[in-house]
Amino acid sequence: MTEQLLAALRAAVGESHVLTDPDLRATYQVDWTGRWRAEALAVVRPGSAEETAAVLRACAAAGAAVIPQGGNTGLVGGSVPHAAEARPQVVLSTLRLRDLEPVDSLAGEVTVGAGVTLGALQAHAREAGFAFGVDLGARDSATVGGMVATNAGGIRVLRHGSMRAQLVGVEAVLADGTILRRLPGMAKDNTGYHLPSLLAGSEGTLAVVTRVRLRLVPLLDRRAAALLAVGGVAEALAIAGELRRTLSWLEAAELFFENGLELVLRHGGGQAPFGARHPAFLLVEAAAAADPTDALVEAISAAPPARDAVVASDEGGRARLWALRERHTEAINAEGIPHKVDVALPLARLAEFVARVVPAIEAVAPGARTYLYGHICDGNLHLGVVGPPPEDESVDDAVLRLTIELGGTVSAEHGIGAAKVAWLEADRGAADVAAMRAIKRALDPGWMLNPGVLLLPAG
Numbered sequence: 001m002t003e004q005l006l007a008a009l010r011a012a013v014g015e016s017h018v019l020t021d022p023d024l025r026a027t028y029q030v031d032w033t034g035r036w037r038a039e040a041l042a043v044v045r046p047g048s049a050e051e052t053a054a055v056l057r058a059c060a061a062a063g064a065a066v067i068p069q070g071g072n073t074g075l076v077g078g079s080v081p082h083a084a085e086a087r088p089q090v091v092l093s094t095l096r097l098r099d100l101e102p103v104d105s106l107a108g109e110v111t112v113g114a115g116v117t118l119g120a121l122q123a124h125a126r127e128a129g130f131a132f133g134v135d136l137g138a139r140d141s142a143t144v145g146g147m148v149a150t151n152a153g154g155i156r157v158l159r160h161g162s163m164r165a166q167l168v169g170v171e172a173v174l175a176d177g178t179i180l181r182r183l184p185g186m187a188k189d190n191t192g193y194h195l196p197s198l199l200a201g202s203e204g205t206l207a208v209v210t211r212v213r214l215r216l217v218p219l220l221d222r223r224a225a226a227l228l229a230v231g232g233v234a235e236a237l238a239i240a241g242e243l244r245r246t247l248s249w250l251e252a253a254e255l256f257f258e259n260g261l262e263l264v265l266r267h268g269g270g271q272a273p274f275g276a277r278h279p280a281f282l283l284v285e286a287a288a289a290a291d292p293t294d295a296l297v298e299a300i301s302a303a304p305p306a307r308d309a310v311v312a313s314d315e316g317g318r319a320r321l322w323a324l325r326e327r328h329t330e331a332i333n334a335e336g337i338p339h340k341v342d343v344a345l346p347l348a349r350l351a352e353f354v355a356r357v358v359p360a361i362e363a364v365a366p367g368a369r370t371y372l373y374g375h376i377c378d379g380n381l382h383l384g385v386v387g388p389p390p391e392d393e394s395v396d397d398a399v400l401r402l403t404i405e406l407g408g409t410v411s412a413e414h415g416i417g418a419a420k421v422a423w424l425e426a427d428r429g430a431a432d433v434a435a436m437r438a439i440k441r442a443l444d445p446g447w448m449l450n451p452g453v454l455l456l457p458a459g
Contacts, residue, residue: 070146076417114145133160169213
């Protein structure tokens with residue numbers, strides 16, 4: 001049966017796009033954190049929706065599981081094979097689906113393939129005088145299809161929303177090979193269920209996204225950033241809240257802490273932004289058609305006072321400030337294989353969470369080093385915990401338990417993946433999860449797509 005499946009896959013996509021050599025498969029079989037890995041029978045790289053459909057039909061006939069994968073930048077084991085899966089597993093890479101159609105300037109929309117990277121999409125939109133509303137630190141490797149599958153958020157959610165808010169049409173392939181294609185580019189389309197919204201955040205468990213139609217936003221290429229030294233979370237929240245209320249051009253508001261800054265400087269070099277040490281930092285950026293520097297400075301001056309501040313409107317200066325925030329992930333990874341936890345809290349409970357989470361981690365993992373950073377206006381914090389072995393789930397459990405206690409969500413933007421599958425019902429409730437399972441069974445009755453991710457079969 002294995003040889004028959006491989007033959008069918010080669011017939012579907014061509015021999016050169018069915019990878020069976022262990023060295024060629026290696027990077028597709030482990031996630032970005034290094035915590036999640038397992039063997040795949042093959043990695044298959046279709047070049048169209050029709051080839052994707054043929055791959056899925058072949059896997060269904062052979063009883064194989066299919067793991068959809070984009071740029072493989074996930075942090076929760078959601079796009080790699082799963083060690084607990086008994087069936088043969090085929091990684092379906094969307095990286096060949098890289099079509100960039102011309103920007104529809106009248107509608108302010110564009111249709112692109114699932115394998116297009118965020119960076120390529122941003123450059124394509126810019127050439128036509130537009131911008132894309134979502135931005136991530138992994139922009140040069142994260143793909144559009146993966147971002148839809150996880151409903152990615154990033155640094156501009158407070159102004160433009162997450163991927164679901166950008167999605168106006170989709171082409172996707174169901175587990176039985178049926179191709180769904182709704183790419184009309186119409187802002188008003190009330191013809192039944194909005195399938196693009198259903199697939200956004202489904203983590204590859206309902207269908208394989210092959211193309212998407214996305215809304216674009218005006219290109220605002222005049223920017224100013226400010227880094228504010230603050231005494232803690234409450235102070236950062238007060239300032240960010242006031243800026244959000246008074247500065248319509250505010251596009252990002254990011255929070256990080258002293259130990260994270262020191263780690264970034266140790267691994268990436270550079271100078272500390274202030275002469276004195278401070279407990280926490282708030283990084284904000286405004287974007288407009290004209291230089292927003294004066295407006296940003298005025299808004300900061302009228303907001304609750306910070307301990308210190310530095311403003312940059314030139315590209316180099318802004319890049320240096322943003323590096324202090326965006327290099328957190330790579331700096332934490334340089335310390336060892338981290339536990340990566342992504343949560344969101346009601347803003348009123350954010351300071352309490354930060355005060356309680358480190359003691360909660362230390363109670364189960366003495367000596368663990370915890371680094372927090374995130375998107376403060378979204379209540380979204382990322383935690384990188386270094387020290388405990390990768391297989392030790394006690395750290396993750398402690399963080400997620402506290403998150404639920406404080407009324408938060410166990411996944412703000414990374415998804416549930418394999419890492420948090422046991423926590424979904426505690427977060428969403430039994431009724432919600434039962435509804436999700438019903439949708440899964442309707443679209444993928446054989447539980448073929450990404451088994452072990454997001455949902456576990458009932459019973």
